[in-house]
Amino acid sequence: MKILHCKEYGPVDNLVWEEIDIQEPQDNEVQIEIKAAALNFPDFLIVQGLYQFKPELPFAPGNEGAGTVTKIGKNVTKFKEGDRVYFMAPYGAFAEKINISEFSVFPIPEDITFQLAASYQMAYGTSYHALVQRGALSGDDEVLILGASGGVGLAALDIAKAKGARVVVGVSTEEKAQICQNYGADDVVIYGSGPKDKEEAKAFSAELKAKSAKGGYDIIYDPIGDCYAEPAFRAIGWKGKYLVVGFAAGQIPKLPINLTLLKGASVVGVFWGAFTGREFEENQKNISDINEMLGKGQIKPLISKEIPMENAVEAIKLIGSRGVVGKVVLVN
Numbered sequence: 001m002k003i004l005h006c007k008e009y010g011p012v013d014n015l016v017w018e019e020i021d022i023q024e025p026q027d028n029e030v031q032i033e034i035k036a037a038a039l040n041f042p043d044f045l046i047v048q049g050l051y052q053f054k055p056e057l058p059f060a061p062g063n064e065g066a067g068t069v070t071k072i073g074k075n076v077t078k079f080k081e082g083d084r085v086y087f088m089a090p091y092g093a094f095a096e097k098i099n100i101s102e103f104s105v106f107p108i109p110e111d112i113t114f115q116l117a118a119s120y121q122m123a124y125g126t127s128y129h130a131l132v133q134r135g136a137l138s139g140d141d142e143v144l145i146l147g148a149s150g151g152v153g154l155a156a157l158d159i160a161k162a163k164g165a166r167v168v169v170g171v172s173t174e175e176k177a178q179i180c181q182n183y184g185a186d187d188v189v190i191y192g193s194g195p196k197d198k199e200e201a202k203a204f205s206a207e208l209k210a211k212s213a214k215g216g217y218d219i220i221y222d223p224i225g226d227c228y229a230e231p232a233f234r235a236i237g238w239k240g241k242y243l244v245v246g247f248a249a250g251q252i253p254k255l256p257i258n259l260t261l262l263k264g265a266s267v268v269g270v271f272w273g274a275f276t277g278r279e280f281e282e283n284q285k286n287i288s289d290i291n292e293m294l295g296k297g298q299i300k301p302l303i304s305k306e307i308p309m310e311n312a313v314e315a316i317k318l319i320g321s322r323g324v325v326g327k328v329v330l331v332n
């Protein structure tokens with residue numbers, strides 16, 4: 001079977017497709033024929049050696065997908081051949097097949113396609129955990145979301161609106177603003193794409209503050225960091241929570257710590273991957289709630305593009321160049 005391999009850290013073009021023999025599944029594993037896999041920003045970082053951790057080389061990128069169970073190990077109890085499932089994997093979702101522990105595999109809810117099942121687990125899982133557990137979101141809150149048309153950003157917007165919050169979004173272009181408005185954003189700030197000098201940062205912060213109905217946000221959801229973070233933090237409200245989700249814009253920002261004092265505000269870290277392992281039961285509840293909201297039509301994950309799996313390298317380059325809205329799904 002074919003699998004995408006990273007054999008050396010460096011440009012995305014260094015990735016190579018290889019033909020390998022897949023082993024029989026271990027006793028507690030299922031073998032899945034992958035029909036769809038989702039692209040996530042960490043895919044772009046990890047193959048360059050720029051992610052929080054560096055896997056030992058060679059490794060196979062790709063963390064979430066969906067497909068059909070084709071074989072089961074002898075101790076597997078939850079699944080049988082032919083089941084439609086989605087999975088979260090440490091590695092190897094950009095491939096034709098995968099062997100994976102049955103505890104990382106979940107049945108696909110009725111009426112949900114492989115593409116949709118593959119697309120929303122990480123984005124909605126991250127944003128749900130961020131807003132609900134880390135942000136203690138309530139329907140009275142006002143939320144600012146940066147990078148709001150991207151994978152986790154749009155999921156955060158979708159969830160925050162479903163939970164009744166007022167949401168202001170920040171995006172780089174008019175086109176991305178339109179997508180967020182279609183998802184119910186109450187107001188939009190277009191921040192452009194270049195670095196910001198002192199005056200521009202001040203004006204950006206003032207614009208964010210002006211768009212808040214409360215004069216400052218209860219929750220700020222930040223997956224981009226860099227030059228956007230400090231101006232956004234300056235627009236936080238009294239006792240606001242600043243959710244540190246990621247640094248897609250490049251640099252990890254530094255904040256003057258006195259800003260937290262002035263607003264009685266908190267900087268709150270979000271690490272969904274660690275949460276799923278450390279708080280397994282809580283994550284299961286999140287998954288149930290997300291699936292229930294999906295079933296009731298309260299949330300609607302956006303798949304903006306389906307790309308053949310063999311073009312995974314081009315897709316990974318696209319996400320690194322600000323070229324993705326919602327989710328891109330790779331299909332076999």
Ligand SMILES: NC(=O)c1ccc[n+]([C@@H]2O[C@H](COP(=O)([O-])OP(=O)(O)OC[C@H]3O[C@@H](n4cnc5c(N)ncnc54)[C@H](OP(=O)(O)O)[C@@H]3O)[C@@H](O)[C@H]2O)c1
Nearest residue numbers: 041147150151152171172223246247248249270271272322
């Ligand atoms: N903490 C966690 O548990 C967790 C989980 C999943 C993902 N993440 C992190 O969250 C971030 C977003 O992930 P994602 O999968 O949602 O990515 P994505 O779909 O590519 O969205 C990222 C957004 O960041 C903005 N951006 C600003 N500067 C950018 C740049 N130089 N290059 C690319 N995008 C830029 C873009 O919006 P504009 O053009 O509108 O600015 C884009 O929509 C990543 O840093 C990822 O590692 C964290």
